[in-house]
Amino acid sequence: MSDIILTQEQIKRYARQLIMPEIGGKGQVKLLKSKAIVVGAGGLGSAAIQYLAGAGVGKIGIVDGDSVDITNLQRQTIHAGNLGMNKAESAAKFVKTLNPDVEVEVYPENVNVNNVRDIIREYDVVVDCTDNFPSRFLLNDACVMEKIPLVHSAVLRFIGEIMTIVPDSACYRCVFPEAPPPGSVPSCQEAGIAGVATGIFGVMQATEAIKLILGLEILENKMLYADLLTMEFDLIDIRKDRNCPVCSGKVKDLQEESYVETCRIE
Amino acid sequence: MLRHAELNDSNDRIEVLDLRDENCPFTFIKTKLKLEEMKKGEELKVIFSDEVTARDVAKSLTSEGHEVLEVLEIHGAQLKGIDGWMLRVRCGR
Numbered sequence: 001m002s003d004i005i006l007t008q009e010q011i012k013r014y015a016r017q018l019i020m021p022e023i024g025g026k027g028q029v030k031l032l033k034s035k036a037i038v039v040g041a042g043g044l045g046s047a048a049i050q051y052l053a054g055a056g057v058g059k060i061g062i063v064d065g066d067s068v069d070i071t072n073l074q075r076q077t078i079h080a081g082n083l084g085m086n087k088a089e090s091a092a093k094f095v096k097t098l099n100p101d102v103e104v105e106v107y108p109e110n111v112n113v114n115n116v117r118d119i120i121r122e123y124d125v126v127v128d129c130t131d132n133f134p135s136r137f138l139l140n141d142a143c144v145m146e147k148i149p150l151v152h153s154a155v156l157r158f159i160g161e162i163m164t165i166v167p168d169s170a171c172y173r174c175v176f177p178e179a180p181p182p183g184s185v186p187s188c189q190e191a192g193i194a195g196v197a198t199g200i201f202g203v204m205q206a207t208e209a210i211k212l213i214l215g216l217e218i219l220e221n222k223m224l225y226a227d228l229l230t231m232e233f234d235l236i237d238i239r240k241d242r243n244c245p246v247c248s249g250k251v252k253d254l255q256e257e258s259y260v261e262t263c264r265i266e
Numbered sequence: 267m268l269r270h271a272e273l274n275d276s277n278d279r280i281e282v283l284d285l286r287d288e289n290c291p292f293t294f295i296k297t298k299l300k301l302e303e304m305k306k307g308e309e310l311k312v313i314f315s316d317e318v319t320a321r322d323v324a325k326s327l328t329s330e331g332h333e334v335l336e337v338l339e340i341h342g343a344q345l346k347g348i349d350g351w352m353l354r355v356r357c358g359r
Contacts, residue, residue: 006299011292011295011296011299012292015291015292015295016291018295018298018299019291019294019295019298021330024298024299024302025298025299025302025303026302
């Protein structure tokens, strides 16, 4: 039996999800006792954080070292009215206003080889909302080493991808052993990004994190790839690479040199 | 035709939940939350203000895998001075 009893206010707040057999009271208690950390409070993070908070995830960590710029607001809607503020602080402000049940921990910094494992260690799930390859590889490797589930997503223009990595599943490096050579993939500034794409994929990341907490089916050993211009959604089966340096257990520590340029680990 | 439950049995250890002041969807949600605390096979009686509510909740409970035993009208003399519609359900999960 659960040791949290929902208050009358919580029964009202979560009524629409308490009704569903997949959630109910037991699921809601699981959510309230869970801890998720969102790395990057940009376009993806903006969407993911709002729905994690709405669902009543008990603790949300928010990691971002940047501050809100006017060019962000086309997609990073969580930062309304907060120009110049640190993004993690700004997103935390939204969460506290939306749902006082949620405890927020702010990390006004970017993840790196030295801090990432300590930052993610206390959480049940990590949501990768970063915008660059070194951070994605770093989060993948740190999560595999710490045995913490990770929800990865990345978007550009109208396209995006999402996959969930759990201990023993295929990891991000199994699919992409290395980053494309610098300059071969246009950045968000060069190629552009549809605000809706970050919204859709960020909300899908929150969906995956919530399902993971509830013990429901997730995108494990699967990647969803979608082109929002044609509205073609492809669910791709992916396989664990037995020779993957990280999830095979060969590499046990994060090394600075593994997160530059191609991020390849030999 | 209405049947009348025997609610005055002093050995009756079945829990009674009075939800006559609740509206949809809380009539269902509060019944469901109570059942989540119970063990499979245990029985619960829930009192609603009207027949439509009792039957709606019964339908939702059935779809969640609980066994609705009966839905019937009750009068004050039968249960702690309560008038209303009673649903008797066996916890199915």
